[in-house]
Amino acid sequence: MSMERFREFVDASFFDLERRLNGAGSGPWHQLRRAGHQAFLTQGVPTTRHEEWKYTNVLPLLGLTYQTASAGSSGVAPLNLAAIHSLDTYRSAMGSDEVFLCLIDGQYLPSLSTEHHQIQGLSVEPLTDQLVANDNDVRTALASAAASEGHPFVALNTALASHGVVIRIARGATIERPIHVAMITDARSSDRLQTPRVLVLAEESAAATIVESYHTVGSNGSLIIPVTEIVAHRQANVRRVTIHDDVDHARLIGYTGARVHGDAQVSSHVFCLGGGFVRNDLAIALLEPNAQGFLDGVSVLAGEEYADNHTVVDHTVPHCHSEELYKGVYDGRSVGVFNGKIYVRPQAQKTTAYQSNHSLLISERAQVNAKPQLEIWADDVKCSHGATTGQLDEEAVFYLQARGIGKAEARALMTYAFAAEVVERLPHEGLRTAIEHRIARKLHAEPFTV
Amino acid sequence: MSLLKINGLKAGVEGKEILKGIDLTVNPGEVHAIMGPNGSGKSTLASVLAGREDFEVSGGSVEFLGQDLLEMSPEDRSRAGLFLAFQYPIEIPGVSTANFLKTAVNEHRKARGEEPLEPAAFLALMRERMKLVEMDPSFLQRSLNEGFSGGEKKRNEIFQMAMLEPKLAVLDETDSGLDIDALRIVANGVNAQRSADNGIVVITHYQRLLNYIVPDHVHVLWNGRIVRSGGKDLALELEAKGYDWIKAEAQVEA
Known part of the structure; x- marks a missing residue:
């Protein structure tokens, strides 16, 4: 209707x-x-x-x-x-x-x-x-x-x-x-x-x-x-x-x-x-040849928020390079989707194409659907992809606690650090800082940068 | 007042009792070594003291500076002055050593009602304390332990100890995975922090580390109990004779 x-x-x-x-x-x-x-x-x-x-x-x-x-x-x-x-x-x-x-x-x-x-x-x-x-x-x-x-x-x-x-x-x-x-x-x-x-x-x-x-x-x-x-x-x-x-x-x-x-x-x-x-x-x-694509993304979602990122990198000729890093932190009942396609056409020899996608679920009710999709028709290429979905490493949380950092703060610090890895790659300092602070505020963390 | 007073401590994991009644008292200024074969309960004791959740305490008591340690959260134990040097320090990508320590030190200061350190003063303090374990300042900007070698991780533990200035440090197999030069550096770092006010518990499988960190008391842990205590000579005796005679004696006594 x-x-x-x-x-x-x-x-x-x-x-x-x-x-x-x-x-x-x-x-x-x-x-x-x-x-x-x-x-x-x-x-x-x-x-x-x-x-x-x-x-x-x-x-x-x-x-x-x-x-x-x-x-x-x-x-x-x-x-x-x-x-x-x-x-x-x-x-x-x-x-x-x-x-x-x-x-x-x-x-x-x-x-x-x-x-x-x-x-x-x-x-x-x-x-x-x-x-x-x-x-x-x-x-x-x-x-x-x-x-x-x-x-x-x-x-x-x-x-x-x-x-x-x-x-x-x-x-x-x-x-x-x-x-x-x-x-x-x-x-x-x-x-x-x-x-x-x-x-x-x-x-x-x-x-x-x-x-x-x-x-x-x-x-x-x-x-x-x-x-x-x-x-x-x-x-x-x-x-x-x-x-x-x-x-x-x-x-x-x-x-x-x-x-x-x-x-x-x-x-x-x-x-x-x-x-x-x-x-x-x-x-x-x-x-x-020698065209390059860099794709970074980070989603920090809470409540009922929804973010779906679909990416396509199309290597049509030899000697091109692409690098992709998408991360997501999902709290509340938020939902994330990542679909990353990489095409390497038959003539696109000597392609280098890398993709990683990592998701952190910090609430039991949050959800993420991740799908890397590499279609490679050329044979002389270097391509890789890695995708993980998980919770915080509790052993690492304990390590921070054992140094006097409260449990909630330790979790927030680690979650922040997880997301910040992507933000750090943004060159404009003012914008980068504003985004780091926004993420920190959303995660109830202090903004830390490496 | 003693720093640490353990009475009849029993603890285990997933219903299996590993510590079967530990008694140990550490006074200010003392260095205690706890030795024992693999599986005797040494690391369990360290974990229980630090407050690792996986371990259940089924009996006994632990007093730290007169407080019931077992009632405290891991972070409160740290803030009260207990330090555990991890056998396997954790890598934490995205958190720099400097920012991690700044957070940790300021949490300790907050717990004592002190203001956070000024960034410049903090940086100066870090640079000074790093020298104790001959660490390069470039480590400060690197993610905590990420890509560090085994020796670098252990030096980082002792550097953190120097930053947090604990009243009681428990070093869990800090010598494992160290070559002889790293062992000397780590031991020098620990010795520089010995004082009349604090105590150190060195948990180790080998006597080697005790050539550098010379203990006042040596205890042998076997099958969840301290089966023998003595002076530093006991460690030498163990090195010469192995653990078998202790096991045999303990079985006879049991």
Whole structure:
């Protein structure tokens, strides 16, 4: 029933959007939207019978009476960004370094964002039908790293996205300041669904760090379905930090696709620290020799929180390297899912690909489903994976107690240390410290760093 | 007042009685060695004193500085001044030796109603005490015991002892797995901490360590009981004659 209603809602939203396009309906972005709409109708809403959605039932998320951002929020006071606690925390952590890009209900709002024009090598533009029509690079890149055919929610985002932001790093430029894309959902007046689209184009030898965070305002339901595409040209270096630390009733189904060219690297750090429901897909395609992908993730969940991380690393050519470390700490009745695929194509000889996934269950009622999935068709490769799920080592807890550290504190310290291993790999000190403190607070531990 | 007073201690694991009535008194300034063959109950005694949960006490009493030790949690025993050097120190990834010790020392200070040490003072203290066991300061930033060699782990135990300044230290087979140089370093570290106020119980299988840490009293544990006590010469006698004659005597007496 709700599935049917949701499909009707998507249809209505799509046709409503199409009517309002005013001439752009024949443009290249809208062609992608049409294909996305069709792909969504063909695939439908995935059920748990679908292998990729086996552990994650999205049906309960679709039962609300959503409005899309385009429906507007007339009569509602402007948002006070400083009052959004999690946003404020991470903005403060980046301090004056931050290049803030504010997206409210998917729409990039330059007036609320950092004035970036004087930053050499950085270009930020709203994603519009006109830009897609006139800019070759944008047109080529859009939907190149996130295919509607392979994923019903990429299809849904593609069908309904009418806003977004394009971040371009010019050839040879290194942007030291973290570029913070904050996606804010205004759910003050109604249940809100939004489909923001972000495109990151790193030209040859360009380097930048993109931080994405998600924030819901208001007590109504929110479902955010963001798609971010990253294209890293030769020798580019893109670091992508994703922070999920939203309110309890926030839901997110996100997809990030990255295309990595020769001698380039993409590093991803995913932090699931709060929010009711998070499903994250991350797909990194290594397209030319010496492309590298680094995938880090840590989930620290409590209460009824849910986080599902699906990753794909696709080694398509020889001499590429990938390294993946995902960890999770699950308290209360929280649930975690990890599914890590590594493809090594027949021609991708001399691949090195490593994956580890470790989970700590600190409550008897918490749950984790972990599935490493390596598909290797080449024979001259070095690939490994390791996955563990367990409880704290009681012998180690006793060791700490025997040195005068109370049992609860010893457990918290060890749990914190378990998660901190992943956080330490984040270079930005301010952000790293804020995340460490957030995790420590959630685990009732002191923040310790090695 | 004695530091430690054990009376008729009986304890075991999973219903099996291992300690069958231990009596031992340690006074300030004394070093006691507890020797015995494998399986005699030496490590069980250390575990029961430190408060390891797997062991059940079925009889007797243990007083530590006049308090009922068996009623105290492992952390309270440590804060009260009892230290166990582990036979197999645990590796704890992600917790640096420095931060672990800072937490431990400050917990001890809190228990005494003292303020936490300033970071600079604490670092200086750590660097000074590391010298006792010739440990390199680079160990401070490494995860606790992770990837340490056997000898490094044991030196780290004695370094921790020096940081916590216990009233009574129980060294559980601290000599096992040590080569002769490491043995000397560890023993020097322990000897530097001997004083008229504190006591040390050295649990060991071999006499070798006792050449360096010379005990005031030597006890032989066999089959869950102390079957013989004497001065440091007893250790030499055991080294020369082995444990069999003690076993034979004990069986005759029983």
